[in-house]
Amino acid sequence: MSDLQTAHLSLRRPRLSHVPALFRFLGNPDAMRHTHVDLTLRDCRRRIAVHERFRRRDGCAPWTVAEKASGGIIGWGGLYHDPFDRRWGVEVGYAFHPDVWGRGYATELVTASLKLADEVLALPEVWAFAQPDNAGSRRVLEKTGFAEIRFVPEMGRILYRREGVA
Numbered sequence: 305m306s307d308l309q310t311a312h313l314s315l316r317r318p319r320l321s322h323v324p325a326l327f328r329f330l331g332n333p334d335a336m337r338h339t340h341v342d343l344t345l346r347d348c349r350r351r352i353a354v355h356e357r358f359r360r361r362d363g364c365a366p367w368t369v370a371e372k373a374s375g376g377i378i379g380w381g382g383l384y385h386d387p388f389d390r391r392w393g394v395e396v397g398y399a400f401h402p403d404v405w406g407r408g409y410a411t412e413l414v415t416a417s418l419k420l421a422d423e424v425l426a427l428p429e430v431w432a433f434a435q436p437d438n439a440g441s442r443r444v445l446e447k448t449g450f451a452e453i454r455f456v457p458e459m460g461r462i463l464y465r466r467e468g469v470a
Contacts, residue, residue: 315367318352322368325377329401338438378404382417390405413450422469433461
């Protein structure tokens with residue numbers, strides 16, 4: 305999976321040099337209150353490294369997301385197999401710095417990810433999760449064609465599915 309450009313975002317493979325900027329939000333308990341928070345820079349580095357190993361095998365993994373206008377790193381996300389729970393298949397996920405919440409960047413990232421899923425990877429489906437109280441993420445998933453499947457009690461999250469167009 306190569307780097308991509310969207311209207312407002314540059315999506316590129318993470319590098320170790322990105323870790324300090326990514327940790328500003330991936331290590332922020334408030335920003336990550338709906339998902340896993342990295343407690344240390346080392347944890348963040350490990351998260352990136354694990355996903356990059358899977359990118360080589362699976363053809364997809366989250367990107368570092370930079371805002372085109374500023375060039376600053378503002379997010380992390382895309383298609384991936386969860387390295388710790390692979391039973392769901394390919395998922396889409398994302399996290400953004402709170403300073404850019406509400407600008408439509410998550411929708412733009414998910415849309416680009418789904419285009420890749422359909423046109424390059426020819427995936428039959430893509431999965432996603434959102435906590436019930438995460439209204440923003442739930443709206444993003446619904447806007448981009450995901451359907452709510454069920455609540456997964458052991459995860460405390462709602463499972464979403466989007467069928468491929470291939």
